[in-house]
Amino acid sequence: METCKIKNLYNLEETIAKDLFEGAVYPWEVLPKISDFIKKLGATLSEEEYEKRGEDIWIAKSATVAPTAYIHGPVIIGKEAEVRHCAFIRGNAIVGEGAVVGNSTELKNVVLFNKVQVPHYNYVGDSILGYKAHMGAGSITSNVKSDKKLVVVKDDKGNRIETGLKKFGAMIGDNVEVGCGSILNPGTVVGPDSNIYPLSSVREVIPAHSIYKKRGEVAEKRKQNEK
Template sequence: MNISVDELLNIKETDARAIFEGVKYPWEALAKIKVFILEYAKNLPDDFERIDEFVWVGKGTTIDKSVLIKGPAIIGYNCEIRQCAYIRENVIIGNDVVVGNSSEVKNSILFNKVQVPHYNYVGDSILGYKSHLGAGAITSNLKSNGTLVTVKYGTEKIETGLRKFGAILGDLAEVGCNSVLNPGTIIGKDSIVYPLSSVRGYVPNNSILKNNGEIVQKK
């Protein structure tokens, strides 16, 4: 199935790869983040600094003085956490990641080299290797009626059992500015979402989602 962990994510590009053991769908890892961080932190390398009770930061990472971080959180090596960013509990950030000005990340996993550089919200989501959110793009993680999130995959509706679940971005996925990824959205590997899109359901690997909802294969 094209929405499995193996189809969407290169787990070698996160130090949290063990969180995906025994997991079929990526979103199953979301409920495991807090416990994983607290256990994993016990054996972090010596070049991680503990900057708060439950916050650990790797060597070479810069954090602007206006940033607010609420643990548990692990931030990897050589990241940029820019002004007014908000890291809000249960967050695993890989290496060489940019969390930009006024961006918020909550209960999420960001693989290596992810960029969420301007006014982004990432809630209850997983962003694969080198994926990127354009300015103002957000993951909406709660349905307006508060019911459990389902994933629309072709004609199927897959029950997640989660009340809060934003999106999964496959490796190298690119989301255009001011787009909204509705709860349960899956963007495949190396796919592009046009700016100003409202996305729901599944966008296959190596595809382009246009503003009119049309999905075409990349050439």
């Protein structure tokens, strides 16, 4: 389950939340810590670069936030980020530098690394999205199992990791592309530089540099210099 480790999923230099991951092996370990981390970090942010708006809400002065967006703290919105019309940020959210939170997109208990795009009708809850990850229109992270049991991370070889979490969406690595209309079920982990086909239902660990077509059909990406 090496794919699932923080060091193999994310470039921690591409998030203001780097220190949140200190001492953790798997990224989901930090989900319960996001709220307190934001409050502590927010209090240290430069007043020249960030403006405090309401309780535990820090927004970079260079960020663009639509007047119709709803934001409930604790939240940090990074430099040059864009929060569009009717975005719904429910709290415990870190929006990275240059990230896009789009029309009618909902965030809750998440870390979006720099340059992440969740631009059209997305739900992202109890999840971590790596640098330049992109979720296509209507794709979501489902964060609670239908039977309400604790989430277990599984791969196609039968390996299992008990997370101890009831709420766990998806851990999405750097440069991942999620196709439109896809559902990432609780406990999904997608390795960096991978693509998820549109209209997919994913519920497993997807290796790095892969193309997920459907369950049981995951192809390795060819290198650019290969024919």
